[in-house]
Amino acid sequence: MAAGTQQPSACRRVPLSTATKRRLWSESGGYCQSPACSDFLFADDADVDFAQMAHIVGASTEGPRGKSSLTKVQRAHHSNVTVLCPKCHILVDSTPQNYPIELLHSWKARHQDLLAQAFGTPQFADRGAARRYIEPLLAQNGAIFVTYGPVEGNMSDERAALWRKHARQTIVPNNQRITRALTRNRDLLTAHERATADIFGLHVAEFDARHVLGDWTAGTQRFPEGMNSIMEDQP
Structure with missing residues (x-):
C-alpha cells in the first residue's frame, strides 16, 4: 500500500449529526420502518424511545452491507439511514444477506409514502387533474416493466436483478x-373504474408482499389493463 494512503475499512465511522437524527426521527413518525413490524418506538407511559438508527450501506466497509464506494460522509447522510426498533435492527444487521441495500431503501421509501398518505395525498377538483397526476407514474412503471420485466424465455440473472431493483425502488412507491x-379521489371514478381500482389495489398488495416483504406465497393478481386509461376521458 502506498505511503500516506489508508484503507477505507480502517477509517472510523462518521457520527450522525443532531440535525440528521432529528430529520430521521421526523421521517419515521415514531414507528419502526420495517413494513413487517411498524412498532411504536416509545414504551407505554414512558418518555423513553427505542429508536435505533440503522445504516443501509454499512457505516464502515467492515460493517453489514459495507462493501460500497460511498464515502464516510455519504454513509452518515440521512438517505443512508433507516429508523428501526432494536429487534429489527439486530435482524437486518445479523443476516445482511437477507436484507440487501435495495430492500432497506424500499422500506424507507414505503414508510415515508405511508406518512404522505396520511398528510399529503392531493384531492383533485376534476378528472383531468387526477389523470395528470397518475399518468406519469403509470408510464414510468410501464417503461420499467417493458425494459426489465419478466419475459418468458428471456430472464437472465442480470435482467432479473435489475427488475427486482427497479421494482423495489420505483414501482412499489409509485404504486x-x-x-x-x-x-382519496374515488368520487371522480365511474363505477367501472372503481372496480378497476379495486383490482389494482389487490395487485399492489400482492406485488408489495413479494418485492418488499419477500413473501413469494402471495397471489399474482395481474395489472388490470383498465388502469392504463383510468380517468383519461370525461365520463
Missing part, C-alpha cells in the same frame, strides 16, 4: 402513490 390518489 402506493397511485393507490392513495385513487382512494
